[in-house]
Amino acid sequence: MSVTIKDIAREAGVSYASVSRALSGNRGVSMETSKRILEVAKRLNYSPNGIARHLVNQRSKTLGLILPDISNPFFADIALAVIHTAEKAGYQTILSNTDWEPRTQERQLLLMREQRVDGVILKPVQDAGDDIAYENLGLPAVLLHYSGSKVVSCVDTDHEYGGYLMTRHLLGCGCRRIAFLGGLPDSRSNLQRLEGYARALRENGLTPDAQLVRHGPFTSENGYALAKEFLQGHTPPDALFCGNDVIALGALQYAQEAGIQVPQSLCIAGFDGISYASLAQIRLTTIRQDRQRMGETATNLLLDAIEGNAAPTVQKILLTPTLLAQATTGEINRSESLPIEID
Amino acid sequence: MSVTIKDIAREAGVSYASVSRALSGNRGVSMETSKRILEVAKRLNYSPNGIARHLVNQRSKTLGLILPDISNPFFADIALAVIHTAEKAGYQTILSNTDWEPRTQERQLLLMREQRVDGVILKPVQDAGDDIAYENLGLPAVLLHYSGSKVVSCVDTDHEYGGYLMTRHLLGCGCRRIAFLGGLPDSRSNLQRLEGYARALRENGLTPDAQLVRHGPFTSENGYALAKEFLQGHTPPDALFCGNDVIALGALQYAQEAGIQVPQSLCIAGFDGISYASLAQIRLTTIRQDRQRMGETATNLLLDAIEGNAAPTVQKILLTPTLLAQATTGEINRSESLPIEID
DNA sequence: TTGAAAGCGCTAACAA
DNA sequence: TTGTTAGCGCTTTCAA
Numbered sequence: 001m002s003v004t005i006k007d008i009a010r011e012a013g014v015s016y017a018s019v020s021r022a023l024s025g026n027r028g029v030s031m032e033t034s035k036r037i038l039e040v041a042k043r044l045n046y047s048p049n050g051i052a053r054h055l056v057n058q059r060s061k062t063l064g065l066i067l068p069d070i071s072n073p074f075f076a077d078i079a080l081a082v083i084h085t086a087e088k089a090g091y092q093t094i095l096s097n098t099d100w101e102p103r104t105q106e107r108q109l110l111l112m113r114e115q116r117v118d119g120v121i122l123k124p125v126q127d128a129g130d131d132i133a134y135e136n137l138g139l140p141a142v143l144l145h146y147s148g149s150k151v152v153s154c155v156d157t158d159h160e161y162g163g164y165l166m167t168r169h170l171l172g173c174g175c176r177r178i179a180f181l182g183g184l185p186d187s188r189s190n191l192q193r194l195e196g197y198a199r200a201l202r203e204n205g206l207t208p209d210a211q212l213v214r215h216g217p218f219t220s221e222n223g224y225a226l227a228k229e230f231l232q233g234h235t236p237p238d239a240l241f242c243g244n245d246v247i248a249l250g251a252l253q254y255a256q257e258a259g260i261q262v263p264q265s266l267c268i269a270g271f272d273g274i275s276y277a278s279l280a281q282i283r284l285t286t287i288r289q290d291r292q293r294m295g296e297t298a299t300n301l302l303l304d305a306i307e308g309n310a311a312p313t314v315q316k317i318l319l320t321p322t323l324l325a326q327a328t329t330g331e332i333n334r335s336e337s338l339p340i341e342i343d
Numbered sequence: 344m345s346v347t348i349k350d351i352a353r354e355a356g357v358s359y360a361s362v363s364r365a366l367s368g369n370r371g372v373s374m375e376t377s378k379r380i381l382e383v384a385k386r387l388n389y390s391p392n393g394i395a396r397h398l399v400n401q402r403s404k405t406l407g408l409i410l411p412d413i414s415n416p417f418f419a420d421i422a423l424a425v426i427h428t429a430e431k432a433g434y435q436t437i438l439s440n441t442d443w444e445p446r447t448q449e450r451q452l453l454l455m456r457e458q459r460v461d462g463v464i465l466k467p468v469q470d471a472g473d474d475i476a477y478e479n480l481g482l483p484a485v486l487l488h489y490s491g492s493k494v495v496s497c498v499d500t501d502h503e504y505g506g507y508l509m510t511r512h513l514l515g516c517g518c519r520r521i522a523f524l525g526g527l528p529d530s531r532s533n534l535q536r537l538e539g540y541a542r543a544l545r546e547n548g549l550t551p552d553a554q555l556v557r558h559g560p561f562t563s564e565n566g567y568a569l570a571k572e573f574l575q576g577h578t579p580p581d582a583l584f585c586g587n588d589v590i591a592l593g594a595l596q597y598a599q600e601a602g603i604q605v606p607q608s609l610c611i612a613g614f615d616g617i618s619y620a621s622l623a624q625i626r627l628t629t630i631r632q633d634r635q636r637m638g639e640t641a642t643n644l645l646l647d648a649i650e651g652n653a654a655p656t657v658q659k660i661l662l663t664p665t666l667l668a669q670a671t672t673g674e675i676n677r678s679e680s681l682p683i684e685i686d
Numbered sequence: 687t688t689g690a691a692a693g694c695g696c697t698a699a700c701a702a
Numbered sequence: 703t704t705g706t707t708a709g710c711g712c713t714t715t716c717a718a
Contacts, residue, residue, distance in 0.1 A: 004694095004695055005695070005696070006695080015704065015705045015706075016695095016696090016705090017704075017705060017706075017707090018703085018704060018705075020696065020698085021698095021703095021704090024696095028703065028704080029703070029704080030703060030704090033703080033704085047453075047457055047481065048457055048695090048696085049457075049459060049694090049695050050457040051394060051397045051398045051403060051459045051694090051695080052398055052694070052696040052697090052710090053695080053697075054394045054696090054710095055392075055394045055694090055695080055696075055697095055709095055712090056695085056696050056697045056698085056710050057696085057697075062437070070413075070419055070422060070426070071416065071419050071420055071423050073414065073416060073419070076413055076416070076419045080413050080440060083439060083440050084440065087439070092437050092439065092454060092458060094435050094436065095422070095426060095438040096435065096436070097423060097426050097427065111435060113390045114392075115405070115435060116392060138388070138390065249622060252622075252623070252624070253622065253623040253624075257623065275563075276619040279592060279595075279596065279619075279622075279624075279625065280596040280599045280600065281596075281599060281622075282622065282625070347711055347712085349711080357688075357689085358688065358689045358690075359711095360689060360713085360714080361687085361688060363712065363713060364688090364713090364714095371687065371688085372687070372688080373687060376687080391711090391712085392710090394710085394711080395694090395710070395712040395713090396712055396713075397694095397712090398710090398712070398713095399711085399712050399713045399714085400694085400712085401694070
């Protein structure tokens with residue numbers, strides 16, 4: 001149906017090997033014939049068949065990107081960085097969305113393998129147990145998740161430190177009952193944030209209280225529901241540290257509807273640093289992850305692995321997040337003030 | 344390097360044609376051999392080579408999706424719907440981002456053709472002149488842009504009506520100097536919104552004033568800058584109708600910083616209906632486009648065209664948007680009140 | 687039911 | 703510089 005190099009060869013009166021040569025950088029073909037061939041190609045509106053080319057080259061010039069939820073601006077920003085970086089290197093990006101479903105993730109990985117993407121960037125839906133679950137994906141991969149594995153590269157934010165940083169900040173605001181409105185219970189990054197939270201509490205002489213920790217999906221609806229549950233309880237917390245910004249925006253919405261003064265009576269904090277958290281009317285305190293850098297770095301690591309330029313060393317990159325203290329946290333008004341030392 | 348059907352054939356002691364048959368739905372191969380083949384395949388951790396399969400099948404089971412800016416939640420939502428719908432039909436999605444650059448769009452289209460995607464969904468960066476520019480993309484396509492072309496299907500929102508609807512709403516609030524903070528000057532959908540705006544003004548005895556119309560990128564920075572420019576002028580407008588929600592959020596930010604009462608002294612409106620516009624602290628009045636439906640419909644139209652199930656009719660689908668009147672518009676306080684009729 | 691073989695469109699090794 | 707040819711991994715026709 002579509003025009004092939006054979007058609008061009010016939011039309012130009014040359015062998016089709018010459019056409020192939022002319023079309024992919026004129027090595028070993030005279031300027032003259034090359035020019036003629038290119039003219040014919042243009043005239044026939046020829047478009048090289050990538051599929052055929054990939055079959056013989058054994059590479060597809062395609063990357064797979066598997067994310068949990070691209071409607072979350074945090075992941076959308078990462079996707080954008082990956083797509084841009086890949087494109088500069090001549091790669092296209094197949095994007096798939098797991099909806100935080102392990103089964104879906106499995107299926108996507110299988111499909112990526114079948115599609116023979118040259119490599120895949122994966123934000124794993126859940127904790128990979130002992131870290132070896134992602135060791136043999138059967139294709140070059142970079143995880144957007146810090147794992148202990150010795151064989152797969154990864155790029156991630158130091159979630160534990162982020163959790164620690166934020167909790168210390170909340171303690172510094174005078175908060176003593178800090179609830180953690182977490183995301184999915186088996187999300188590893190979420191659990192690491194929780195660990196940082198617990199460490200900060202302990203360092204300040206407080207005991208983490210399981211009653212103050214809840215989990216649920218990374219949605220604003222969940223944030224709203226958990227905030228309601230906590231704040232309608234009999235000893236409500238004085239701070240809500242949320243598993244991500246989307247959850248926090250939901251919590252903030254409940255606080256506003258319930259007429260709770262933020263931050264005077266209640267501090268609210270998120271995690272990620274999506275742009276919408278910094279709107280003038282919101283100014284959510286959060287932990288900023290550098291999405292641009294994450295996407296870019298992950299893509300470059302993957303390309304290095306694929307193209308074998310750099311030594312094929314496995315790299316473990318852990319980015320340090322920063323505290324973005326805005327309007328939803330601040331000195332809290334407490335009836336009874338317990339003196340406490342924060343370094 | 345990787346295991347092929349030949350390896351399986353050797354291992355199972357059959358011809359590789361049989362393996363092919365067994366692997367793709369057992370037609371013409373005994374249950375017994377089929378079972379043996381599948382076992383061997385599993386044991387060897389076989390993964391079919393999609394590239395080779397696509398070459399012979401002449402289809403790649405892949406769709407291209409070309410969007411201007413996936414970091415805008417409006418487009419992210421569309422992308423999600425497309426990816427989900429495609430996946431249900433067994434198609435993967437290659438996503439690319441044009442950054443609103445015509446040149447980039449051209450390049451992406453070329454690449455999609457080379458990659459032999461089975462079809463492409465495109466939100467054109469700019470007005471395609473007389474609508475024929477997108478008639479011959481050389482592959483099945485659905486535009487996310489209403490065009491008059493008889494040969495290419497499209498799905499779009501009625502931007503003119505949306506612009507009209509919002510402007511009438513603003514007039515109903517008592518606004519008389521309604522500025523239009525547009526997006527890119529050659530964005531067709533943006534211009535259509537502007538037409539609706541002008542129609543509403545005329546219907547109400549007002550003359551559209553070119554002084555009140557500005558263009559710029561679809562970013563909040565642009566919204567902020569244009570709002571500043573307008574509001575620091577000597578006869579500031581009493582309403583800002585923005586080309587999309589992202590622009591409006593920027594404008595809103597300026598108004599807040601400048602201490603302008605919204606909506607008492609100034610109404611602000613957006614277009615799209617992204618979820619962040621409806622946050623409790625924002626409640627931006629906007630025109631809601633059904634992203635989910637747009638993505639889904641576009642994908643289904645494309646799949647119909649590709650798979651030739653439905654009659655290959657070209658469909659022109661124009662969705663009617665709805666007014667989402669929230670907190671940033673309302674009865675305006677005017678020193679001099681000109682009586683006016685709104686139907 | 688099974689096997690042999692052609693061919694999808696291309697690249698690259700080898701020959702001329 | 704140019705042409706011939708093998709083969710990438712698979713599906714599918716045609717024979718057996």
